[in-house]
Amino acid sequence: MQRFACAVCDAPLFFENSQCLACGTQLGFHRGERAIAPLDDDGAYRDLEGQLLRRCTNLKLSGCTWLVREEGDKCFSCSLTRSRPEDHDTTGLAQFLDAERSKRHLIYELDVLGLPIEDRIQNPERGLAFDLLSSVEEKVVIGHQNGLITIDLAETVDSHREKMRAKLEEPYRTMLGHFRHETGHYFEGTLVFSDPALTEDARSIFGDDRASYKDAIKRHYDEGAPEDWKKEHISQYATMHPYEDFAETFAHYLHICDTVDTALQYGLASGPGPNTSEDFGDVVRETWIPLSVALNQVNRSMGANDLYPFVLPPAVIAKLDFVHKLRVRVGHPVAGSVAG
């Protein structure tokens, strides 16, 4: 995440700030300019193109500070949400606010990485959309189907999420992690499976996705992951099916890119970053591993669990590099590479 500063008083700002705590200026996030903009007394900001913008209508409902053209409009991030808790469901709405915060973080990062998103208006059949549902009154299964991502809002509650994490023997479980994993399924559909040659490459790296998913689930929950899963997979869940291996890899690609970017911005790391290296293996070996080892030690110094409780064997680094190269294919300039 980039480092923001108040355009009025230069005080540090954070991505979610709606007001500068130092000078009191009201703020809004400009997606195109990737900046936190100061608002005037009428709550408006005139952008670099001369367009007058106001904050998203969901400011109160979801804490969204993103700027929109017309008063009463929803921003791009909020408009991707197809279903949310009803207005009378105060518990669900509090969880919705937390989940939307993670979702904005996700959309921001996808923009930074140059990964293209189509919404349901641009692509009614496979565009990205979210159902953010509370499992208090109905069963909610987190998942992805043809661009539609379902999230269980109960996962915003620490006690519930920790219970699930322990039950599933996962070393890491967060709402942002869920969003990153599920959008991995979306991008495998739009970027990989739309291209036969790339689909073949993916099959040689992640395995044949035509294997029965139903059988894979049954096998995974009956028998668990194979004993030597750490040799080629980032997590036990990744061993279930090639789809899940790609989604887990994609989530880790986003974890690493975002954390490396943040550390570089704050002067906590040195070495190649996700936008300055053509080979993601270099980013992992030269920047990420030294940084994550140090961050794990920092967490231990605070009596907390490791920040990044994972090991990256060469086979997993090759999978991460496959995801990295998808960005070049969609035209994002990664240093040293030719976009095309």
Ligand SMILES: [Zn+2]
């Ligand atoms: Zn300020």
Ligand SMILES: [Zn+2]
């Ligand atoms: Zn919004």
Ligand SMILES: [Zn+2]
């Ligand atoms: Zn999945």
